[in-house]
Amino acid sequence: MNQVTRWDPFENLFKDFRGLVLQPVDLAGNPDVPALKVDVKEDKDAYTVHADLPGVAKDDIHVNIEGAVVSISAEKKRTVENKEGERVLRSERHYGKVSRSFQLGQDIDEAKAQARFADGVLELTLPKKVAASSRKLTIQ
Numbered sequence: 001m002n003q004v005t006r007w008d009p010f011e012n013l014f015k016d017f018r019g020l021v022l023q024p025v026d027l028a029g030n031p032d033v034p035a036l037k038v039d040v041k042e043d044k045d046a047y048t049v050h051a052d053l054p055g056v057a058k059d060d061i062h063v064n065i066e067g068a069v070v071s072i073s074a075e076k077k078r079t080v081e082n083k084e085g086e087r088v089l090r091s092e093r094h095y096g097k098v099s100r101s102f103q104l105g106q107d108i109d110e111a112k113a114q115a116r117f118a119d120g121v122l123e124l125t126l127p128k129k130v131a132a133s134s135r136k137l138t139i140q
Contacts, residue, residue: 036072036100047104047126054120055093061122063115067107070126073099106131 039050049070053061056074064071078095082088107129114125 049124051122071101
């Protein structure tokens with residue numbers, strides 16, 4: 001028995017468009033640069049963030065905390081060494097700026113926050129701010 005398949009001319013158009021629009025883009029607009037990938041974990045006292053930043057120097061990483069919003073930005077600088085008689089056939093290593101911001105469920109205690117960078121991975125330990133206790137006012 002033959003099966004009838006319905007052809008939708010817009011199905012592939014949408015898939016192609018979605019692939020173009022949803023690609024990661026760095027701040028310089030280069031769609032080939034991978035996005036800043038992060039893992040965020042939570043326990044009762046703090047959040048732990050791991051961000052992959054391979055090839056980035058520690059001095060070129062900036063972390064900003066405002067309440068519950070964490071912003072990470074980094075810049076990988078291009079180093080070019082051209083030797084006489086040498087030509088580049090292909091260059092796939094990326095350089096440029098990348099940034100990422102995300103909001104956590106609770107405000108961060110900026111004074112106790114810690115950051116470490118080793119082997120291309122940024123690790124942030126972000127203690128949760130102790131919630132101020134509320135009190136009920138009596139009306140006189």
